[in-house]
Amino acid sequence: MAETTQNGAGQAGSGSAPHTLLGADELILNMGPQHPSTHGVLRVKLKLDGERVAGSECVIGYLHRGVEKIAEHRSYQQFAPYVDRMDYVAAVSNGLGYCEAVEKLMGVEAPPRAKVIRTLLTELQRIASHLLWLATHALDIGALTPLFYCFREREEILKILEKYCGARLTTHAFRIGGLQYDAYDTMEKDVERFCADFLKRIVEYEDLLTGNRIWLGRTKGVGVLSGEDAIAMGVTGPVLRASGVQWDIRKAMPYAAYDQFEFDIPIGKNGDTFDRYVVRMEEMRQSVRICRQAIGKIPAGPILAKVGKVLKPPVGEVYHAIEAPKGELGYYIVSDGTVQPYRVRIRPPSFVNLQAFDKMARGHLVADVVAIIGTLDIVLGEVDR
Amino acid sequence: MTDIINILRQHSFLVIALVKCGLLLFILLTVLAYLSLFERKVLAHIQSRWGPYRVGPHGLLQPLADGLKFLFKEDPMPAGVDRFVFLLAPFLSLALALTSLAVIPFGPQPLRFSILGTQYETSLGIVDLNIGLLVLFAITALGVYGVALAGWASNSKYPLLGGLRSSAQMMSYELALTMSVVGVILMAGSFNLREIVTAQEGRMFFGLLPRWNVIAGPFPQIIGFFCYFVAAIAETNRAPFDLPEAESELVAGFNTEYASFKFAMFFMGEYANMITVSCLATIMFFGGWTSPFPSAWSWTHFIPSALLAVLGVLLLIDGIRYETILGKLVLPGVGTALCALSALLLFFAPVNNYIQGPFWFLLKVFIFIFFYVWMRGTLPRFRYDQLMAIGWKILLPLSIANVLLTSLGILKWGLR
Numbered sequence: 116m117a118e119t120t121q122n123g124a125g126q127a128g129s130g131s132a133p134h135t136l137l138g139a140d141e142l143i144l145n146m147g148p149q150h151p152s153t154h155g156v157l158r159v160k161l162k163l164d165g166e167r168v169a170g171s172e173c174v175i176g177y178l179h180r181g182v183e184k185i186a187e188h189r190s191y192q193q194f195a196p197y198v199d200r201m202d203y204v205a206a207v208s209n210g211l212g213y214c215e216a217v218e219k220l221m222g223v224e225a226p227p228r229a230k231v232i233r234t235l236l237t238e239l240q241r242i243a244s245h246l247l248w249l250a251t252h253a254l255d256i257g258a259l260t261p262l263f264y265c266f267r268e269r270e271e272i273l274k275i276l277e278k279y280c281g282a283r284l285t286t287h288a289f290r291i292g293g294l295q296y297d298a299y300d301t302m303e304k305d306v307e308r309f310c311a312d313f314l315k316r317i318v319e320y321e322d323l324l325t326g327n328r329i330w331l332g333r334t335k336g337v338g339v340l341s342g343e344d345a346i347a348m349g350v351t352g353p354v355l356r357a358s359g360v361q362w363d364i365r366k367a368m369p370y371a372a373y374d375q376f377e378f379d380i381p382i383g384k385n386g387d388t389f390d391r392y393v394v395r396m397e398e399m400r401q402s403v404r405i406c407r408q409a410i411g412k413i414p415a416g417p418i419l420a421k422v423g424k425v426l427k428p429p430v431g432e433v434y435h436a437i438e439a440p441k442g443e444l445g446y447y448i449v450s451d452g453t454v455q456p457y458r459v460r461i462r463p464p465s466f467v468n469l470q471a472f473d474k475m476a477r478g479h480l481v482a483d484v485v486a487i488i489g490t491l492d493i494v495l496g497e498v499d500r
Numbered sequence: 501m502t503d504i505i506n507i508l509r510q511h512s513f514l515v516i517a518l519v520k521c522g523l524l525l526f527i528l529l530t531v532l533a534y535l536s537l538f539e540r541k542v543l544a545h546i547q548s549r550w551g552p553y554r555v556g557p558h559g560l561l562q563p564l565a566d567g568l569k570f571l572f573k574e575d576p577m578p579a580g581v582d583r584f585v586f587l588l589a590p591f592l593s594l595a596l597a598l599t600s601l602a603v604i605p606f607g608p609q610p611l612r613f614s615i616l617g618t619q620y621e622t623s624l625g626i627v628d629l630n631i632g633l634l635v636l637f638a639i640t641a642l643g644v645y646g647v648a649l650a651g652w653a654s655n656s657k658y659p660l661l662g663g664l665r666s667s668a669q670m671m672s673y674e675l676a677l678t679m680s681v682v683g684v685i686l687m688a689g690s691f692n693l694r695e696i697v698t699a700q701e702g703r704m705f706f707g708l709l710p711r712w713n714v715i716a717g718p719f720p721q722i723i724g725f726f727c728y729f730v731a732a733i734a735e736t737n738r739a740p741f742d743l744p745e746a747e748s749e750l751v752a753g754f755n756t757e758y759a760s761f762k763f764a765m766f767f768m769g770e771y772a773n774m775i776t777v778s779c780l781a782t783i784m785f786f787g788g789w790t791s792p793f794p795s796a797w798s799w800t801h802f803i804p805s806a807l808l809a810v811l812g813v814l815l816l817i818d819g820i821r822y823e824t825i826l827g828k829l830v831l832p833g834v835g836t837a838l839c840a841l842s843a844l845l846l847f848f849a850p851v852n853n854y855i856q857g858p859f860w861f862l863l864k865v866f867i868f869i870f871f872y873v874w875m876r877g878t879l880p881r882f883r884y885d886q887l888m889a890i891g892w893k894i895l896l897p898l899s900i901a902n903v904l905l906t907s908l909g910i911l912k913w914g915l916r
Contacts, residue, residue: 144657166661166884257740257881263547329740329880481661482743482883 117341141169144481145360149179152255152485155495159484166480171473175466178499186459191217191291191426196457199285201463202497204247205241206286207276207441214289215370216446217461220428221291229293230372235306235409236279236288237371238402242313244440244492245399248422251322252392252489256333261320268316271309274301275470292422303410310403310410324392329389337489338475341386348474349467352442354491357394358386364438370415371437376408388490395492427454441465441492461500465493509618521602524626528601530843532771533563539873546877557819557827560834567764575760578654584652589657590758590765590852593646597772600639602778603632605694607789607857621692623694624858632693636780640735644670645756646769647737654757662753665743665884672891673734679899680727683906687717697788705792712787718900719909725785727899734778734891737770739876743884778868779861786864789857801852804859814840856904 135461142165147158156177162170182201186194187323198213199206211233218225225233250265273283278299280288288294324330340350355362363380365373383390428450436445440465451457468491475487508515528847537552537559544551552559577583605625612621629635644667651663686693688699712719720859734741743753755766780906793800812835821832882890 142657144661166665204553253880257742258879259543260547261879263549267548323878324880327880329882329886333880480884482881493686 136238137195146484148152148174152251153488154251154493156493157488157498158494161484163481163483165390166482168476168479168481168484170301171476171484173472174468175495177497179399180500182500183461184461185480186456188455190363190454191428191456195289195291195459196285196287198461199287200496201461201500202244202439202441202444202465202494203284204283204494205240205440207236207259207288208244208437208444210287210289211237211371212435212437212439212444212446214291215437216425216433216448217291217426217428219435220431220433220448220450221422221426222429223292223420223422225293227262227372228297229289229415229418229420231375231409231413232294232418233289234299234372234376235406235413236276238405238409239272239275239306239309239401241440242399243269245395245402248395248440248489248492249320250390252271252492255485255489256330258324260331261323264316264319264323268309268313271312275305275309278302278305279336290419293417293419295419297418298413306406307410310407313403314400317396325396327375333482333486334392334490335387335484336385337388337479338490339385340471340475345386345471345472348470350442350471351467352438352440352464353391353394353398354442354471355382355466357383357390359384364436364443365473368436370435372409373405375412376405378402378405388486391490419483425454427452436462439464441494441497442468463500465491465495465497466500469493469498503668505616506677512620516620516899517902520626524601525598528598528772528775529541529768532768533567535771535774535869536566536767537563537699539867541875542870542873546874554915557822557831559823560830561614562824570761570764573760575762577861578656578757580655581757582655585649586757587652589646589650590762592649593643593769594765594772595650596646596770597747597776600636600643600776601772602626603629603636603693603699604783605777606789606861607854608697609854609857625694627693629692631691633681633691633696636693636776637674639774640776641670641674642869643769643773644674646766650758650766653755654754656757658756659754661685661742662756663667666737666754668884669741669743669887669891671735672888673731673875673895676727676730676891676895676899677735679896679903680724680731681784682899682903683719683721683724683778684713686903686906686910687713687721693783693788697790700787701790703794706798710787710792711789712785712790714785717909718913719906721785721902721906723898723902724906725781727895727902729781730890731895731899732889733872733875736773736777738774738872740879740881741883741887742876743887774869774872775865778865778872782861783867787838788864789861791856791860802846804855805842805852808842808845810840812836812842823859847865 142163144161144163145158146161147153148156153159156498158174158177160172160174161168178199182197185197189197195210195213198209202209214225225238246265246269250262250269253261253265276286276288277283280286282288288296340354340358342355342360344350345355345358345360350358350363359382361380361382365369365378366380378401379397381394381401383394430450430452432447432449434445434447436443438444442465443462443463447455447458447462449458449462470489472487475491476484478488530902540562541551541559552562555565570825577586603625605623605628610621610623613618614620622879647666647670649665651659651661651666654660654663665713684696688696690696690699700710700712700716703709704716709715711717714725715722737743755763758766777890791800815831815838817837819828819835822828822831845855
């Protein structure tokens, strides 16, 4: 399973004659890489019996940029902006994971003020990422309007990020050892205003979707993934939690300042698309809760730990994982004592979660395929790296 | 010269019909173009954005720009298509959609006019058939060919799936659609659309309510209307039943391989169908051109002119505010025209009386079309199997039950 996740679709067709309901030939439908709802350049080869999916194969790599190899030829600081380009809708989370991994490798710790600001921005980014998921997921299922509502709120978050570090998408918000910029003067006020506003807006989305018969029909029982299967395939994040497994790295192995805040981990029961929807909606509420706790509690003090201009971590290796909006984002870094990492391996949540696609899609209809791609919440920049 | 006039006089029926066809076609195509702008604008405002705003004031010239764009775009013929069928499909789609409007009557009174001393009289609407409803359903039922053939002839998988979906969908819903109006036919005792409206004239509940089929009669056709409306949306392939062209699943569905004016024809066909089913809903269930107010309330006759005047004044005010030259010209121009129309209605009672029927008719159709757009802005899309289940398991039994109940009602209480 190098760059192609082959999930048995190949075996179904080889050898024996295809078994379809009416004894007709299977139709092989190529979905993507240019397709409105494969969320980027994912290509899915679908084996169809009528409209029913008999097997699927995800072909990835259209966005491969060799990020891990690039890391071996960049200094530790130079590589930091590259990680923003993996999950480009949650750049802040990517940066947090990388910076903390290098800090762990070097044995330094960010100052408390930096930690709280990091947590605050990362949670805002989680909301932004989930909003983008909701927007596109609803659009895939045919609801046009939530897209514009979600982008309206996401815009507010991006404005806060822009005010903080000058960039909206690929932010490079954090530095190894802490922060480069301190919180701007009205940041807490902006966040508070957003939080108050957002809690009202989220009710609007739920009015449009949660009780909607069509939405329920399209999501309930679609793409069911059991807890055991999810664990066996290494699925993480909201997809795992919707299957009833209570696993969130923010609670299990707290990083940044998460141990200082109170929040709940929402879990689902059935592991279907609707549960994943409910889990992510609740996660957005919990993120607002964390943000509100952080406001007014940002400790005074320095924002950058003492790290030299030239970073030379000691010889060794480290694995550090954070709970990115899409799941466990892990960085495995091997240092040979020079200014450049010897090897960087990234465990992207989207790539691993995509494995569950075939299991979830089999037996469903073409219309469900787009719902399942949407509910997995993949970003191809991260899948292909 | 006199020979020609004589020939025209002898065949006056044909000439008048042709002129009416031309007029209706012209009006219809303009309305279709502006319907797309209307949909985009309403949808935009539902979605907290502005919609087209650049081409002309408030995007008013956007339909023209779109039309030009469609005309001048490259029109590629994909490899491996069945050329004849590929070309036939959009023609079929549009032609059938436009034809079906021929039997719709738009108002009660016939139009009387004289040319060169001869009196002529003609109904508002192209033909007045005594089997109008059957003809209409026959034509709309043929519409499925446009979509199915397009899907097949494209020689491509997405259109094929779209074509298959739409054939299944339109055929299933055809049944429910036809069954749902049987109650109305029973109550009116006629297939003639004009007579169906006439049967709904009059008042009930001490003259407070109009006697429209949807609320009146031996058995109110509210179930029938529900079935009809749902089936009609499915029949016209509109959200939330827009599976044949589900863009998030099938790229663009049956019209994926179509470009340029061929695509525009499908597009116009869809909108024309929307108008047809809205007209039919108005005629069958909402009393066609009858006013919702008692005829004793003579002030209601001034509603059209008041509406036009308000709209005209709004446009005039907006035109003064507008900054671009086009805006300064177009908006006040249209505003003045509307105000003039309003004044015309106000001061010429015969004209005002004459347009009452068409006004209410078009207003009701407009409300239906607004409803269409509203639904598109609100609801997600059904899945193929759910769509079929609704058609066969809910709508069809419901509409059959409606037929039975209506018949029983008529047996028990008689007509009216």
